[in-house]
Amino acid sequence: MADVILEVKDLKKYFKTKSGMLHAVDGISFSIERGKTLGLVGESGCGKSTTGRAILRLIEPTAGQVLFEGKDVSKLSRHQLRLARKDMQLIFQDPFSSLDPRKTVAQLIAEPIVVNRIITDKKKLDERVAELMYTVGLAPRLFNSYPHELDGGRRQRIGIARALALEPKFIVCDEPVSALDVSIQAQILNLLKELQQDMGLTYIFITHDLSVVNHFSDDIAVMYLGQIVEKAPSVELFDHPLHPYTEALLSAIPIPDLSERRERILIKGEITSPINPPDECRFYKRCNYATDACRKNPQLREVKPGHFVACNRLEELNRL
Amino acid sequence: MEEKRTYDIAELKKYKKRSMLSEVWRNYKKSPSAMVGLVIVILLIVITVAAQFMYVFNEDIVYNDLKNRLLSPSAEHWFGTDQYGRDVFVRIIYGAKYSLSVGIVSVMIACGLGMCLGLVAGYYGGIVENIILRFCEIFIGIPTILMGVALMSAFGQGLGVLMLAIGLVYTPLFARTTRAAVLPVRDAEYIEAAKIAGCSDLEIMFKHVLPNSLSPIIVQATMGVASGILTASSLSFLGLGVPIPTPEWGAMLSEGRELIRDYSYLTLFPGLAIMTTVLSFNLMGDGLRDALDPKLKQ
Numbered sequence: 121m122a123d124v125i126l127e128v129k130d131l132k133k134y135f136k137t138k139s140g141m142l143h144a145v146d147g148i149s150f151s152i153e154r155g156k157t158l159g160l161v162g163e164s165g166c167g168k169s170t171t172g173r174a175i176l177r178l179i180e181p182t183a184g185q186v187l188f189e190g191k192d193v194s195k196l197s198r199h200q201l202r203l204a205r206k207d208m209q210l211i212f213q214d215p216f217s218s219l220d221p222r223k224t225v226a227q228l229i230a231e232p233i234v235v236n237r238i239i240t241d242k243k244k245l246d247e248r249v250a251e252l253m254y255t256v257g258l259a260p261r262l263f264n265s266y267p268h269e270l271d272g273g274r275r276q277r278i279g280i281a282r283a284l285a286l287e288p289k290f291i292v293c294d295e296p297v298s299a300l301d302v303s304i305q306a307q308i309l310n311l312l313k314e315l316q317q318d319m320g321l322t323y324i325f326i327t328h329d330l331s332v333v334n335h336f337s338d339d340i341a342v343m344y345l346g347q348i349v350e351k352a353p354s355v356e357l358f359d360h361p362l363h364p365y366t367e368a369l370l371s372a373i374p375i376p377d378l379s380e381r382r383e384r385i386l387i388k389g390e391i392t393s394p395i396n397p398p399d400e401c402r403f404y405k406r407c408n409y410a411t412d413a414c415r416k417n418p419q420l421r422e423v424k425p426g427h428f429v430a431c432n433r434l435e436e437l438n439r440l
Numbered sequence: 441m442e443e444k445r446t447y448d449i450a451e452l453k454k455y456k457k458r459s460m461l462s463e464v465w466r467n468y469k470k471s472p473s474a475m476v477g478l479v480i481v482i483l484l485i486v487i488t489v490a491a492q493f494m495y496v497f498n499e500d501i502v503y504n505d506l507k508n509r510l511l512s513p514s515a516e517h518w519f520g521t522d523q524y525g526r527d528v529f530v531r532i533i534y535g536a537k538y539s540l541s542v543g544i545v546s547v548m549i550a551c552g553l554g555m556c557l558g559l560v561a562g563y564y565g566g567i568v569e570n571i572i573l574r575f576c577e578i579f580i581g582i583p584t585i586l587m588g589v590a591l592m593s594a595f596g597q598g599l600g601v602l603m604l605a606i607g608l609v610y611t612p613l614f615a616r617t618t619r620a621a622v623l624p625v626r627d628a629e630y631i632e633a634a635k636i637a638g639c640s641d642l643e644i645m646f647k648h649v650l651p652n653s654l655s656p657i658i659v660q661a662t663m664g665v666a667s668g669i670l671t672a673s674s675l676s677f678l679g680l681g682v683p684i685p686t687p688e689w690g691a692m693l694s695e696g697r698e699l700i701r702d703y704s705y706l707t708l709f710p711g712l713a714i715m716t717t718v719l720s721f722n723l724m725g726d727g728l729r730d731a732l733d734p735k736l737k738q
Contacts, residue, residue: 180634202638218629222651232637282637392657 125290125322126175131184133167133174135384140396144170146346147184149420151406152339156288157316159321159337159354161330161369165394167346168326171211175324176208177201188290209283209328215275226263228278229253232285234440252281257311273304280311290322296403297332309336326431330373334358339426342366345394348420352427362429364407401432409433467731474727480720488536501526501534502685510703519709523699528692528706532713535687539717542603542668549607550668551661554614559645561615562622562653573619576612584671585611585678592680602681606668617660621653628652655732662725666718673714689714 133145145167152158158167174181186193188208196204203403212218219228229249236429239245256277258421276296282440283291293312297305309332315321327333333340334354341351342365350363361367389406392398399416402406413432420430431437468474495501505525512519519528561572579587591605625631626649634644673690675681675695682688684695690711696706 176636202640205638210633212633214629218633220630220634220648220652231634231639235640235643236638279633282633286638310500352720416589 123154124136124151125153125154125189126324127185127187128171128175129185129187131171131174131186132182133170133179134182134420137395143346143397144394145174145181146397148343148346148348150341150348150351152290152324154322154398155316155320156338157325157336159333159340160324160326160343161328161340162343166343167394168292168328168343171343172210172294172324172326176205176210176292178210180331202236204365206286207289209286209288209291211276211291211293211296212278214299215267215279216271216299218279219275221266221268224264224298225253225258225270225278228267229281229285236286237405239285244392249315252285255284255315256281257307271304272300273307276300276304276308277311280308280315284315284319288321288322292324294326295328296325298329299328305332312336319383330369332340342369345392345397347402348428349359349403350427350429351420351430354425356424360427362423362434363426363431364409365403401430409437464728465515468727471727471730473723474730476728477720477723479723481724484536484540484717484720487533488540491530492537495530495534499640500530501687505601508618510699513705520703521707522692522695522706524617526710530556531687532689532709535689535692535710536713536717538599538682538686538688539669539672539714542599542606542672543665543717543721545603546610546668546672547661547664549604550664551657552616553607554616555618555657557611557615558618558620559622559650562619563626563641563645563649569619572615576615579609579612580616585674586712588671588675589678589680592675597680597683599682602672604676605675606671607673610664610668612662613664614657617656618637618653621656622649625649625692626653654730659725659729660730662721662728666721667727669717669721694727718726 128151129149130147131145132147135142135144143224148167148171150158160171170179173179175186175193177186177196181194184194188204191204193201193204193208199271206317223231226246229252230245233239233245233248236248240250250263253260255264258274258277258278262270262274267278269277269383279296296312300308303401312323313336325333327335337354339351340354340357341348342357342363343349344365350357350361350366352360352362357366358370361370364385365387368387371383371385385408387406392402392405399417401410401416401418404410404414406411407414411433413436416432418430418432420428422428423434452615468478503526507525508517508521509523509525509549511517511521511525517527517529519532522531523738538560551604557572561569582590584641587609588605591608592601595601595605604678630643631648634648639647672681673693676690677694679691679694681690686693692710693707693714696710700707
């Protein structure tokens, strides 16, 4: 039995809107082993970030269970949740808006430690902050700077230091590099990877950038309109994508080689509205292979060891 | 990671914190009118404090000197003397403490109460917000003077009551300003970041939301001092403020009113004093608004 740190069971988050219920996250299940990284990919608005936040209960899930080390996070009291969040942290997408502009770097990094009363001694606190700054690669001279004086990469390092301050076991990285320049993206990704190895962290890595997730994740789950359509180990997913949506996504990754010709699969048609979606395959309207068989919502099923797909016509299309 | 490093904290402290205050001051200095306001306010405070040491209430402020009554302004009596022979200039200078203290203390009351209400309303939203806001609207609907009159007649006259009454009258304004300032901050991502870091609601409200929504409140407070002084003077003019021999500017206006046709300086000078004070606080408020506006920041 693998050491599962986090298990999500049938997680749902619906938002009430004027025109009906918006199914942001619609019954997704997965589990992550300790020390591994699960990449969560999908297009904008497919519910990736909502999933991440629902797991941490920054937004209350509508239904479902989130088992963190066997405990159901969605049933914790406020006090218990506060304790649980020491082990579960979040790295934000936008380092420009996720840092309080009125606080210095040191204050920002010290905050989780101070509010959880882990270190009360001022001198020890400063030392700990300095240590964290060193860990994430922030120069000591930035100790008393304000975030608006720093570039995106440095700000994101502050965000990472904040997340690490409580020595968590599990971190949701919500598109941590999408707001950064490409050159800095690589630095931050390497930092996250190093930290994972050093501290044995478990990540959920949310992104829309497939080339990023490929290098970073052990497993990849592809989301489409609030559901997971395919989940597999990274190599397997990239080599043998089974769901038509995954296939189309992978074909869209640019290859830096002009001589290589390949066919791009274009996704046509209108996206199904997430507000009161009909009970059919969510990809039905845009899928090249859609038939009447797709008029029912497919279940995510294991077709190869570790490889899960939700497609009604999988066998017919003979893609296995 | 494993290696234990020691860090020279003194070394880190070398890189000094530059406070927000210095940045605001840098912007504030740029506006000449705001500086004029600030200088007058500082001058007023200095004069007020000095007057308390120079004059004695019973001997210099409240006395009868009927030989010298109703003298026109001269070198000896700069602003002339009133119907009891009291020096108007001395009374105005001495009386500044009433106007200033009423203005400042009432704003402190209003700001303290209103800020808490607005913070709670803005942060929690929903029903709490609705209840607080509707109550504020009810209170705002009642004219300031009427409200002051009602409170003064309910609690009796006196400086303390005047402060409290004006403070209560202005509370809803502060509550609304604070709520409006809190709204955009509440949804900011760094509030979510504070939540995940383990901050409680109170910690978030006072450590993150309030400092980031303070600018309009500071401006409102500065302007509020001016309105407070005006309201206090109006109430005193109506005979509802501080009791009569006290040289409160509004009360002095009221006393001079009967003689305005022949001895207009009796109303002119207290009026000018009120105007100057209110104007300087308003200038200061204007300057602060510009200085605190993040869009003007370089």
